[in-house]
Amino acid sequence: MDTPKHQNNFSSTTQIIARADVAIIGGGVVGCAVARKLTLEGASIVLIEKGTDILSGASKGNSAILHTGFDAPIGSLEWECVQNGYNEYLQINKSLNLPLQKTGALIAAWSEEQEAKFSDILKKGKDNNVHDLQLLSRKEILELEPNLGKNIRSAIVVPREFIIDPWSTPLAYLQQALENGGKALFNAEVTDGEFDGMSWLLNTQRGHVKATHVINCAGLYGDIVNSKVLGNCDFTIKPRKGQFVLFDKAARKLLSSVILPVPTARTKGIVLFPTIFGNVAVGPTAEDQDGRDDASVDKENLQALHNQALEKIPALANIPITATFAGIRPATEKSEYQVSQDPDRNWITLGGIRSTGLTSSLGLAQHVHQLLLQRGTEFKPLVSPIVPSVPNLAENQPRDYETSGYGEIVCHCEMVTDREINAAMKGSMPAGSIAGLKRRTRATMGRCQGFYCSARLAELTKGKFEDSIDVGKADV
Known part of the structure; x- marks a missing residue:
């Protein structure tokens, strides 16, 4: 069996900055969906992201279509996850205030x-x-x-094809995880790890994380994470x-x-x-x-x-x-999703998740939960979980500027208010960067591409993104 690399970096005096039942590597839509699902099922989770905010990698650029899976490989895991993800999104989108527009x-x-x-x-x-x-x-x-x-x-x-919001969707998933006890670490790239037969000690650029199980959702870097920590990877991004x-x-x-x-x-x-x-x-x-x-x-x-x-x-x-x-x-040399597990080391990899990932993310989260149940995990599902409501950015629903008391319009192209910008920098999952703020509000994304509003946006955000942001309630 291959062994983790660099395991001599750890000692009995290693400082642990977070402990959880499950560590999730990667803050794209798949990682956020897995964080939500496992939290609701009763696991303590910590999401570890190397960027300053969620959606720092592949998930931020896609066509934002909720797919039926009509053209998925027949009988494949992708087909199963797309179907399950599609159905769950239709069940939960209203409660999370996620927009949905049926276009066909x-x-x-x-x-x-x-x-x-x-x-x-x-x-x-x-x-x-x-x-x-x-x-x-x-x-x-x-x-x-x-x-x-x-x-x-x-x-x-x-x-039955729909268009949806590609940025608020993973935000809502992670926000629900955080408001129900989860934790997220940013600027925390995973560099190596050690498994002692019972649990993992992951080394990150911020410190060490201890978890019983690890889910690799690192997207464009999924193969690199496997190689660094497990010592091998059976696919290449x-x-x-x-x-x-x-x-x-x-x-x-x-x-x-x-x-x-x-x-x-x-x-x-x-x-x-x-x-x-x-x-x-x-x-x-x-x-x-x-x-x-x-x-x-x-x-x-x-x-x-x-x-x-x-x-x-x-x-x-x-x-x-x-x-x-x-x-x-994150394409690979194979057309199929690269989903695998190393049961001897409590490790699951979700790799090669390409264009259907926005739709299949909830289905992939269900699949991960089933794999953990098969391993004998005994989490207790939350009875009355908190259900957050994310701000609406869609044009087919009322926007913030249509309600009085919004202050000023900061971005006139996209009609973004300073109330929206201030709210996006607070709460359980505040923006960790200017790019993250844009995805939470649509500021600078209109006709002028920030030509007129960037200066005012800089004033409103001065000093907000200089330090690392950790959120949630995990044991530290």
Whole structure:
């Protein structure tokens, strides 16, 4: 059996900064969902994140679609987790004040070759327990989406696809964990660890964490964490960049559905989709690269995205571009989720969670809980857990500026109030960085991209993000 590296770094005098039943490495959407689930099931948890805030890695850049799983690998763990995650999100989103907008999706065929794949897609959807897929003619499509290019041939409609808020969702998950007794450590990269046969002592840049079980949800660095702590990893992260182009809010009237391409074996392809914040976006590209932090964009790929969007909706030619950005997906050499466990060392790895991770995160959390139950853990579920309500950022629900007493409008493009900004820096899960504050409020994300409001935002946040922020109630 491989042994952990650097275990001589520990001694009987090691200072322990947190103790918990379960340590969760990584503050992306999967880590936050696991933290929530295990807390509600009665475990004490500590989430360990190397960044200054949650969503510092792959989870912050995605298309924010709640998927039915119609095209997931049949019978796979991904399919199971997507289905379970989808169903649980529909059960809990109202209680957490998470927005949900039913748009449906159209798998659009623009060529005879693409149409030829429809029979397989319809069969796969049925095999995946998604029975409401329907084939639409060109006429039916244009009645539903009159602004689509007239060269559209046919489409499959997926009625139960939704758009959601990709940033408030993991925030709500972790906030519920924290308000029910959990703990989170930031600026705390895990460097190595030692298992003594009963529990783990993890070495982080902030100090040492002791836990009986460890769940590796480190995303783009999941293989590195396994190699550092366990001494080996059976998969390799191969970062895949996805660039996006975001159109101005004036584009929203041109599109009501998510427009999906006919997928390939390698990628789901370029999607044209409305956002919960009132924009329309196109992306992502699928660019394999070596850099795990390189979220740069380039003119050539952005122009190609823009051209594809205009081909599908010609009227977008008159709509300004609000922003461009990129996300990085933790792809591996295998297409499947890389979920594994080392039962002899109380370690579970959730790796290679790519484009379906936002939907499947709650399902993955359920799966982790089941694996722990199989190991004989005996947590006592909370009887009356606290259910926090996160602020609404979606355009299809009332915003803060519509209620009196908000103070001033700091970001006029996105109508963000100083009351929202001050609230985001307080509470059980305060923003740990300017980037985290933006994701909690949408400040600087509008037409001017912060040109007019950045100075005022700097005044309101002066001195707030200089120190490490730890939150929650774990035993320290």
